[in-house]
Amino acid sequence: MSQTRHYQKVCDVFSRKLLSCTVDTPLVNAVRLMQVHEVSAIFVKQQQSIVGIWTEADCLKIDITKTQFTDVAIKDVMSAPVISVSSQCLLSDATLRFQQHAIRHLLVLDNSQQAVGVLSLSDIVHNQGLDHYLQFRPINQQYCQQVQIVDADTSMTDVVALMRHHRLESILVYNSVIDEHGIITQRDIVELLLHSQWQTPCWQYASFPLIAINSQSSLFDAYRLMSQHHVRHLVVKDKQIKGIISFADLITEIESAYCCELEKAIAQRDIALQKSQRNLFLANKIIDASLDGVMLTRKDGTIIQVNPAFTKLTGYQEHEVVGLKPSILSSHKHTAHFYQQMWHAIAQQGVWQGEICNRKKSGEAFFEWLTIIEIKDPNYDDVLYAGIFSDITARKQAEEKIAQLAYFDELTGLPNRRLFNDRLAIALSTAKRNNDMLAVMFIDLDRFKEINDSLGHDAGDNLLSQVATRIQSILPDGDTLARLGGDEFVLLCEVSRLEILINFAEQILQQVSVPLQINEHHVAISASIGVAVYPDDGLDSATLLKHADIAMYRAKEVGRNSFQLFKPAMNARSLERLAMMSRLQSAIEHHEFELYFQPKQCLQSNKILGVEALLRWHEPTLGVISPAKFIPLAEELGLIVRLDLWVLEQACKELANWRTLNLDAGRLAINISAIHLRQGQLASNVQRLLIHYGVSPAKLEIELTESCFISHFSEAKQELMALKKLGVHITLDDFGTGYSALSYLTKLPIDTLKIDASFIAKVPDEYGNSEIVSAIITLAKSLNMQVVAEGVEKLEQLNYLHSLTCDTIQGYYFCRPITRQQWYAFYQQQLELS
Numbered sequence: 130m131s132q133t134r135h136y137q138k139v140c141d142v143f144s145r146k147l148l149s150c151t152v153d154t155p156l157v158n159a160v161r162l163m164q165v166h167e168v169s170a171i172f173v174k175q176q177q178s179i180v181g182i183w184t185e186a187d188c189l190k191i192d193i194t195k196t197q198f199t200d201v202a203i204k205d206v207m208s209a210p211v212i213s214v215s216s217q218c219l220l221s222d223a224t225l226r227f228q229q230h231a232i233r234h235l236l237v238l239d240n241s242q243q244a245v246g247v248l249s250l251s252d253i254v255h256n257q258g259l260d261h262y263l264q265f266r267p268i269n270q271q272y273c274q275q276v277q278i279v280d281a282d283t284s285m286t287d288v289v290a291l292m293r294h295h296r297l298e299s300i301l302v303y304n305s306v307i308d309e310h311g312i313i314t315q316r317d318i319v320e321l322l323l324h325s326q327w328q329t330p331c332w333q334y335a336s337f338p339l340i341a342i343n344s345q346s347s348l349f350d351a352y353r354l355m356s357q358h359h360v361r362h363l364v365v366k367d368k369q370i371k372g373i374i375s376f377a378d379l380i381t382e383i384e385s386a387y388c389c390e391l392e393k394a395i396a397q398r399d400i401a402l403q404k405s406q407r408n409l410f411l412a413n414k415i416i417d418a419s420l421d422g423v424m425l426t427r428k429d430g431t432i433i434q435v436n437p438a439f440t441k442l443t444g445y446q447e448h449e450v451v452g453l454k455p456s457i458l459s460s461h462k463h464t465a466h467f468y469q470q471m472w473h474a475i476a477q478q479g480v481w482q483g484e485i486c487n488r489k490k491s492g493e494a495f496f497e498w499l500t501i502i503e504i505k506d507p508n509y510d511d512v513l514y515a516g517i518f519s520d521i522t523a524r525k526q527a528e529e530k531i532a533q534l535a536y537f538d539e540l541t542g543l544p545n546r547r548l549f550n551d552r553l554a555i556a557l558s559t560a561k562r563n564n565d566m567l568a569v570m571f572i573d574l575d576r577f578k579e580i581n582d583s584l585g586h587d588a589g590d591n592l593l594s595q596v597a598t599r600i601q602s603i604l605p606d607g608d609t610l611a612r613l614g615g616d617e618f619v620l621l622c623e624v625s626r627l628e629i630l631i632n633f634a635e636q637i638l639q640q641v642s643v644p645l646q647i648n649e650h651h652v653a654i655s656a657s658i659g660v661a662v663y664p665d666d667g668l669d670s671a672t673l674l675k676h677a678d679i680a681m682y683r684a685k686e687v688g689r690n691s692f693q694l695f696k697p698a699m700n701a702r703s704l705e706r707l708a709m710m711s712r713l714q715s716a717i718e719h720h721e722f723e724l725y726f727q728p729k730q731c732l733q734s735n736k737i738l739g740v741e742a743l744l745r746w747h748e749p750t751l752g753v754i755s756p757a758k759f760i761p762l763a764e765e766l767g768l769i770v771r772l773d774l775w776v777l778e779q780a781c782k783e784l785a786n787w788r789t790l791n792l793d794a795g796r797l798a799i800n801i802s803a804i805h806l807r808q809g810q811l812a813s814n815v816q817r818l819l820i821h822y823g824v825s826p827a828k829l830e831i832e833l834t835e836s837c838f839i840s841h842f843s844e845a846k847q848e849l850m851a852l853k854k855l856g857v858h859i860t861l862d863d864f865g866t867g868y869s870a871l872s873y874l875t876k877l878p879i880d881t882l883k884i885d886a887s888f889i890a891k892v893p894d895e896y897g898n899s900e901i902v903s904a905i906i907t908l909a910k911s912l913n914m915q916v917v918a919e920g921v922e923k924l925e926q927l928n929y930l931h932s933l934t935c936d937t938i939q940g941y942y943f944c945r946p947i948t949r950q951q952w953y954a955f956y957q958q959q960l961e962l963s
């Protein structure tokens with residue numbers, strides 16, 4: 130039986146043909162009415178109320194030998210009281226009622242208790258699609274096997290007496306003359322009530338020939354045969370007559386099976402109920418324990434439940450908000466359009482997620498990450514909404530601060546390299562379109578390092594700020610002055626004529642050379658300026674910047690406090706670079722590279738937590754060259770992957786050696802170039818070498834810079850995922866200096882953030898820097914990442930970082946980058962100390 134059947138109601142199947150008569154109606158008249166209307170039951174009314182029922186089955190209750198039928202009023206032979214059922218009652222419950230009262234008709238009442246129709250068991254059979262069910266039930270024993278057979282001459286009076294005595298629905302009649310069987314049923318008796326010819330031989334009322342069915346057939350075959358011939362009884366006959374199967378037998382069989390199913394369904398429902406009660410209990414426990422705020426509302430937005438985290442996050446107690454609308458939290462910072470879009474998404478997808486600014490009970494605005502889910506209950510026409518949120522204010526503020534600082538130099542407030550590059554790219558495309566000229570000026574302060582060293586960093590910073598303000602004060606609208614770092618400034622100017630440009634460069638020199646007051650000192654400074662002009666000196670950003678840089682060096686060479694326009698001959702300086710490049714090509718074969726090691730220190734335990742491998746190039750004529758110089762060249766020459774692989778292999782050998790020496794210094798980190806990551810074979814190379822040297826992936830750490838993800842994000846992500854799958858630790862190096870979109874942090878499998886040394890250099894004193902460092906640590910913690918501060922040179926820096934709960938430090942304060950032998954000695958020394 131299908132599951133849906135349990136949910137059907139009486140109103141879906143009952144018959145509105147409600148035949149009735151008054152209490153005084155003679156029985157014969159009532160029977161006539163039933164025949165005319167082709168129904169098997171009639172209801173009896175008294176003053177508009179139904180007080181009884183008479184059905185075909187009642188015909189045998191009448192003792193025809195004693196009663197004058199024509200005089201009998203229906204009230205004397207009817208069944209009372211009438212069992213009724215509501216039209217909204219489930220069919221399953223109605224079926225139970227049929228069984229409880231052993232009846233075949235129920236009076237159907239509407240919501241105002243008015244009789245509106247009748248429900249018979251046949252209605253259930255016909256409307257319930259029971260064909261399939263009957264098909265699999267054999268007739269077997271489901272019929273009456275005690276058949277009464279009477280002779281054809283038997284009077285109808287005797288037949289009725291026999292049927293009454295044995296409570297039979299039908300009886301068989303044998304006519305020996307024609308050797309034929311016939312059948313007499315209750316319906317024939319009802320018919321006879323109208324004629325009262327009770328002494329007539331019964332053969333006259335018998336139906337023949339008999340419609341027979343094999344006992345091996347299914348109940349469905351019996352049902353079909355009855356429907357085909359419009360009869361309610363069939364003779365069950367194999368070789369000889371075995372019994373009679375009636376429509377009532379079919380119904381009884383269905384009833385008991387139905388009740389059986391119903392019992393099972395109820396038992397299952399009880400188990401499901403217990404289960405759902407337990408689930409509800411668990412769900413409530415989880416909601417209560419959740420650190421996320423949870424708010425449950427009705428369809429109209431009325432709040433019906435909140436959890437303790439909601440109270441903690443908003444300040445509102447449950448009783449203060451239940452019954453109110455979520456708008457009590459509104460900060461009025463979002464437009465009506467914002468909410469329309471939100472509800473549109475919920476209507477379409479059943480869920481919405483996003484950032485929203487709300488207000489606490491205290492009036493304080495806060496940002497939350499909110500998920501709204503539509504909950505539709507299939508059993509009720511009800512919709513609820515669950516709002517689940519976490520407070521992301523601290524993270525957002527940190528993100529905003531870092532994003533803002535990513536575009537501006539915190540010391541001077543000028544655009545930084547990144548913003549300058551963006552503006553230069555835009556200016557170039559406009560200049561190309563309009564055939565305009567553009568100039569890039571490199572401004573470098575002369576002998577700045579000397580001032581910095583003699584007067585101190587604070588004085589140096591003060592000087593840089595004043596110079597920036599002075600140049601800005603003479604800057605035409607639309608030009609961009611940026612600080613690239615240190616004492617390097619760069620200017621992007623619109624140029625109409627070269628003379629104007631020369632004049633402007635002289636003005637800058639003049640502005641810079643006016644002595645500055647720094648604390649109690651008068652400081653004289655000068656600048657060297659190099660200028661490259663689009664389109665003559667270069668068509669793209671990189672070329673223009675390179676040529677302006679070359680021109681600036683030329684200005685320094687020819688005497689400081691001057692400017693130089695770029696000339697192609699100046700490219701000679703880059704020839705030197707070329708020479709270095711060609712030497713780099715053969716450096717690997719000539720074993721000119723060496724790995725240095727710089728340990729990292731855990732701030733909790735003061736112990737060595739890991740080591741970074743740093744590359745050194747021992748160039749035979751130039752001496753030790755810093756990676757900061759040769760790595761960019763190796764990238765340009767396409768040598769970087771080879772170089773990285775060399776480092777990776779040395780690192781794996783080193784780790785294998787550590788294992789042999791039983792040296793436990795945590796992970797060994799290596800730097801990998803963005804180009805190598807994008808090339809797409811990093812993970813497979815790492816895996817190959819780890820296996821080759823028998824090193825655990827957990828011992829290896831890969832440091833990458835943000836430049837890896839700026840372009841080719843998806844390739845980089847794929848490669849990182851593969852590394853992560855291997856079990857290698859991934860660290861983001863120089864964090865805070867590059868990429869401004871922080872959303873990538875949550876999309877990549879990064880384990881550790883390494884705060885760039887330029888920020889650490891100025892903590893704890895300089896306001897902007899300390900803020901950034903603190904924001905980065907908060908951000909890292911909120912994303913469950915470890916955080917390392919690099920370039921720690923002083924105790925004050927270490928103490929400050931310790932107070933911010935920074936995990937790890939690296940820098941000269943703990944240990945400089947050292948050779949392999951020195952590193953082993955350092956390790957031993959640390960062991961002895963601990």
Ligand SMILES: Nc1nc2c(ncn2[C@@H]2O[C@@H]3COP(=O)(O)O[C@H]4[C@@H](O)[C@H](n5cnc6c(=O)[nH]c(N)nc65)O[C@@H]4COP(=O)(O)O[C@H]3[C@H]2O)c(=O)[nH]1
Pocket residue numbers: 727742743744755756757760773776799800801802832862863886919920921922939940941942946
């Ligand atoms: N002022 C100061 N500096 C400190 C302090 N502690 C460490 N340093 C220096 O800071 C740099 C840290 O490495 P990095 O940020 O990964 O920056 C590295 C890294 O990006 C790259 N690099 C180094 N080795 C490799 C390598 O094997 N492969 C690749 N692709 N790049 C490498 O070259 C950069 C420069 O490396 P190094 O010159 O060795 O410079 C190293 C290190 O010597 C400190 O307390 N104060």
